[in-house]
Amino acid sequence: MKSINQYGRLDNTTTCLPLAYGSIAFYLGAASDEYHTHRWTLYVRSPDPSFDLSRAISKVIFQLHPSFAQPTRELVYPPYEVTETGWGEFEASIRLVWKDEADERSTLLTHGIRLYPQRMPPTSADPTAYMNTTVPVVAERYDEVVFTNPKSDFHQNLINENSELLSYPLSNETNVARYFRTYGDEDDIKMMLAAKTYLEGELCNVKERLLRVDVELDDVKRTLLSLSNAGMVITTGTGIVGGGATIGGTTQKGKTTVKHATRRLWGHHPRSRNLSGKRKSQIEIRYA
Numbered sequence: 001m002k003s004i005n006q007y008g009r010l011d012n013t014t015t016c017l018p019l020a021y022g023s024i025a026f027y028l029g030a031a032s033d034e035y036h037t038h039r040w041t042l043y044v045r046s047p048d049p050s051f052d053l054s055r056a057i058s059k060v061i062f063q064l065h066p067s068f069a070q071p072t073r074e075l076v077y078p079p080y081e082v083t084e085t086g087w088g089e090f091e092a093s094i095r096l097v098w099k100d101e102a103d104e105r106s107t108l109l110t111h112g113i114r115l116y117p118q119r120m121p122p123t124s125a126d127p128t129a130y131m132n133t134t135v136p137v138v139a140e141r142y143d144e145v146v147f148t149n150p151k152s153d154f155h156q157n158l159i160n161e162n163s164e165l166l167s168y169p170l171s172n173e174t175n176v177a178r179y180f181r182t183y184g185d186e187d188d189i190k191m192m193l194a195a196k197t198y199l200e201g202e203l204c205n206v207k208e209r210l211l212r213v214d215v216e217l218d219d220v221k222r223t224l225l226s227l228s229n230a231g232m233v234i235t236t237g238t239g240i241v242g243g244g245a246t247i248g249g250t251t252q253k254g255k256t257t258v259k260h261a262t263r264r265l266w267g268h269h270p271r272s273r274n275l276s277g278k279r280k281s282q283i284e285i286r287y288a
């Protein structure tokens, strides 16, 4: 049982409110006015599409770049969003003003509105070719606001399950809500599995490369051995650049000794784990 203190707040309690906020920008095409090349929507929403964010928020104040007419935009009702046309990227701020019953200070978020895709295809000679009028540039962040020892009523209001449908659309813009990404365990697990598969593949490649190098090394040694048997004095040193590990054989005149270091996949010197280091062979041949 949670205890309520003299300020009407719950002791030893935190309430977590997940949020998603960001921008979705559409390029308006080559024929657009140079000051209005993009149409973008800046928004804050609940990552859970069935949660009514107005249960927590009394208003959202978006602060745009001063080049916009009336750069301060206050939204008292959801969906909390501003749609504009413009030409440039800038850092907007989003102030969340909590319900009076929360008795909490407002929370300030910042978001860099992005209009241009981050990566341009390297082969495109035409800079507008990578700008697409149908696929928007989405920049969204997931975050959680944590209320420490919240007011009891506010806490109850946030944790109560609500299976009713929202009384407002997720966005007033056609084409925006469909780009809202979903957050959930299922997606996270899929992402982690994909990452795991990728890493396993990379590991396999590295192992194969190491095995190939080992085979090459054996070839070099065999060649050296046959040369030395043919009457040459050879000294060899083979190591990993920067790692300093030496795996190799020594051959003396008349008597041949080849020291075979046991080589495991990762080498036997801790620093030979530096896989980016290239193996370097130093071969010196002197005629007897």
Ligand code: SLL
Binding pocket: 035, 065, 067, 068, 069, 085, 086, 087, 088, 089, 090
């Ligand atoms: C830049 N630092 O230089 C940024 C500023 C400002 C963007 C970007 C105004 C549109 C309008 C607009 O797009 N401002 O005039 O309505 O890139």
